[in-house]
Each structure stands twice: as C-alpha cells, then as structure tokens.
Amino acid sequence: MKKIGVLTSGGDSPGMNAAIRAVVRKAIFHGIEVYGVYAGFTGLISGDIKKLEIGSVGDIIHRGGTMLHTARCEEFKTEAGQKKAIEQLNKIGIEGLVVIGGDGSYRGAQKLTERGYPTIGVPGTIDNDIPGTDFTIGFDTALNTIIDAIDKIRDTATSHERTYVVEVMGRDAGDLALWAGLADGAESIIIPEEQYDMDQIVRRLERGHKRGKKHSIIIVAEGVGSGIDFANKIQEATQMETRVTVLGHIQRGGSPTAFDRVLASRLGAKAVELLLEGQAGKTVGIESNKLVYHDINEILKVRHILDKEMYNLSQELSI
Numbered sequence: 366m367k368k369i370g371v372l373t374s375g376g377d378s379p380g381m382n383a384a385i386r387a388v389v390r391k392a393i394f395h396g397i398e399v400y401g402v403y404a405g406f407t408g409l410i411s412g413d414i415k416k417l418e419i420g421s422v423g424d425i426i427h428r429g430g431t432m433l434h435t436a437r438c439e440e441f442k443t444e445a446g447q448k449k450a451i452e453q454l455n456k457i458g459i460e461g462l463v464v465i466g467g468d469g470s471y472r473g474a475q476k477l478t479e480r481g482y483p484t485i486g487v488p489g490t491i492d493n494d495i496p497g498t499d500f501t502i503g504f505d506t507a508l509n510t511i512i513d514a515i516d517k518i519r520d521t522a523t524s525h526e527r528t529y530v531v532e533v534m535g536r537d538a539g540d541l542a543l544w545a546g547l548a549d550g551a552e553s554i555i556i557p558e559e560q561y562d563m564d565q566i567v568r569r570l571e572r573g574h575k576r577g578k579k580h581s582i583i584i585v586a587e588g589v590g591s592g593i594d595f596a597n598k599i600q601e602a603t604q605m606e607t608r609v610t611v612l613g614h615i616q617r618g619g620s621p622t623a624f625d626r627v628l629a630s631r632l633g634a635k636a637v638e639l640l641l642e643g644q645a646g647k648t649v650g651i652e653s654n655k656l657v658y659h660d661i662n663e664i665l666k667v668r669h670i671l672d673k674e675m676y677n678l679s680q681e682l683s684i
C-alpha cells in the first residue's frame with residue numbers, strides 16, 4: 366500500500382484531530398502518502414480530497430472538532446453513492462481508508478469493505494456507545510466538561526437549596542450520565558439501560574432534605590427523554606423547587622483531555638498498522654488498556670453494554 370486516506374464522519378468529538386494527526390504521521394513514518402477527505406462521506410463522493418503532509422496536522426492535537434470537518438451524507442447510503450466514492454479514491458490511487466466516527470460511520474465503512482475497498486473504523490464519539498472498545502475518542506473530554514458544569518451548578522444549587530436536573534448527551538447509551546453521576550455524587554442517575562422508580566427518587570430526595578442536605582443533583586441521560594419533563598415530574602412529586610439544565614452541544618467541544626489525546630493517537634496509529642498488514646473491514650479499540658481490533662461485521666451485530674456493576678455502585682453510594 367502506497368497511499369491511504371482518512372476522514373471523519375457523523376457527530377464530531379474532541380480528540381478526532383489527534384486521531385487524524387496519528388494516522389497522517391504514522392503513515393508518513395512508514396513512507397506512505399496520506400490524503401485527507403473533507404466533510405466525511407460527502408467529500409468522498411464529490412472528491413474533496415487533499416494530500417496531507419507532516420505539517421498539515423501540526424498544532425491540532427489540542428484542538429476540539431475536526432480539521433477535516435464532518436458531515437452526514439444520505440447519498441452515501443445508496444449503492445450509487447458508494448460506487449462514486451470508490452471511483453474518487455481509485456482516481457487518486459488511494460488504496461485504503463481510515464474512517465473515524467460513530468456506529469453510523471462504521472456502517473459506511475462496512476459498505477466500502479463489502480465493495481472490496483479496504484477500510485478500518487476508529488471509534489470517535491462522545492457517547493461511548495461503540496462495542497469492541499472500553500472507551501471511544503471524546504468520551505473522557507465530554508465527561509470532564511459535564512463534571513465542570515455540574516460543579517458550577519452545585520454551587521448555585523447549594524446557595525438556593527434547590528433540586529437540579531441536568532440532562533446530558535449519550536444518545537441511547539447511559540455511559541456519560543453514569544460516569545458523570547458517579548464522579549459528581551449525584552442523588553440519582555437516570556439512564557436508558559435501567560428502569561427508574563419515581564417513588565424511590567422522591568423518597569431519596571426527601572430523606573436528603575430532612576437530614577439537612579442543601580441541594581440535590583439528578584442526572585438524566587438524553588436517551589431516557591426530556592430533562593425538562595423529568596424536572597416537572599420531580600417538582601410535582603416533591604413540591605421542592607426544581608430547576609433544569611440541558612447541557613447540549615458544549616459537551617461536544619473543547620480541548621481534548623490528555624486521556625483522549627493519547628487514546629486517539631494510539632487508535633489512529635493502530636488503524637494504519639492494520640491497513641499496512643493488509644487487513645480490511647476491521648475496527649480498532651482499547652480493552653483493558655491493550656490495543657485490539659475486531660471484525661466490523663461482528664461489532665455492528667452487537668450492542669454496547671453499560672457496566673452494571675458501576676451502576677449498582679452509584680446506587681449504593683447515593684443512599
């Protein structure tokens with residue numbers, strides 16, 4: 366293999382730049398040319414592809430977002446779109462592609478591989494909802510952004526003796542809510558993977574109030590539904606003043622944490638190694654701090670599983 370390509374697709378996440386940098390530098394280290402595809406599969410179809418040099422990825426390791434931009438592309442879901450994309454790659458002589466993104470982007474990568482085009486997936490999403498890796502690139506940064514926000518909310522919650530409901534991202538996964546709740550000592554953590562019992566939440570809030578607790582924080586994962594609706598229910602049931610904060614897209618931005626930069630560097634480099642070994646249709650990941658890879662078909666068949674033990678612990682610590 367003499368030329369490879371790299372793109373970012375779907376929702377962006379902090380650390381994608383560090384992954385791009387790793388792909389580019391690792392490839393150049395091995396004497397391979399690297400091409401950046403702009404705006405995900407949209408740029409692949411239109412041929413928005415440029416050669417990247419060592420310096421092209423300078424000064425980006427600490428920046429959130431993605432220098433290659435990202436997009437959602439309906440046309441790529443069609444056979445015609447996928448064929449056009451492969452034609453663009455063949456025109457330049459690019460022989461393999463690294464796709465950094467979430468599970469939707471993985472489906473795109475799977476389609477390219479099915480059409481005979483070697484593709485490797487790198488997990489980039491704040492949601493931590495991708496099987497085959499303990500962590501996805503961006504999760505740790507988003508988690509720290511949430512913690513920072515909740516610490517601030519806690520100050521005002523204490524001053525006003527209020528209950529605060531904080532809605533966090535995560536799509537169908539409760540990882541961000543669970544980790545944030547555990548890290549911030551939330552009273553209750555409401556996630557899609559576990560049923561919640563409103564009576565129990567109310568009893569816990571009232572118990573805390575009786576023993577003089579000045580504030581209560583409840584974290585609701587977006588996969589459960591609206592934080593605003595949830596806050597209304599809590600206020601009705603407890604008659605306590607309840608406020609809601611929907612953290613929204615600030616969770617996607619910001620400078621990646623050291624953990625995400627290192628993770629992204631390791632995973633990006635591993636993806637290049639796999640392409641150079643002649644692998645295709647694989648996804649890279651980290652399991653028990655070891656780099657691993659899996660068949661993309663297998664990964665797309667299974668669901669990410671939340672750590673139930675951690676959830677139980679969060680319940681025990683918030684009595």
Ligand code: ADP
Binds near residue numbers: 443468
């Ligand atoms: P994420 O990668 O963050 O999960 P999306 O689900 O939006 O984000 O997927 C990103 C892009 O991947 C889509 O806009 C589309 O171009 C491509 N994609 C998603 N599903 C498929 C599919 N079944 N076949 C081909 N391409 C797909």
